[in-house]
Amino acid sequence: MITKSVPSPFSRRLLVLTALVATLVGAAAMAPAFATGDELTMYKDPNCGCCGKWAEHMRANGFKVKEISTPKMGEIKREAGVPQALGSCHTARVGGYIVEGHVPAADVKRMLADKPKIIGISAPGMPQGSPGMEGPYPADRYDVVSFDRDGATKVFSSH
Secondary structure (H helix, E strand, O other): OOOOOOOOHHHHHHHHHHHHHHHHHHHHHHHHHHOOOOEEEEEEOOOOOHHHHHHHHHHHOOOEEEEEEOOOHHHHHHHHOOOHHHOOOEEEEEOOEEEEEOOOHHHHHHHHHHOOOOOEEEEOOOOOOOOOOOOOOOOOOOEEEEEOOOOOEEEEEEO
């Protein structure tokens, strides 16, 4: 004769709790792979059109972008610690870092994932073909440069 064992209420709760914990641990492990919705605040000159295009690029890549128009961009850059030679048309803050100019979203995501000991990254100037600067002309080759508190710079990526 075969008998069926019926799990006790305690066993069922333990099974459900174990499954819940496994699910949460799995979700936490996968979080970096699915990370989206990083909040980014972008400061831009009210008369600049390409800044909005860069914001659209960032939104299309999973960032929540808050745009703030201000005529005080020089002040914003100085307070953020952006070296003058690395300046561009807009300055953003995300995850405790500064993003200056038309930096591709992939570089911002890499910076946020790697967490380097830098202030931020910049695409100096306004390189043709960079996100927000696409157009009828051939794309420029350009570097995204990291910068730290001591003013040291280093190529972060090349495009």
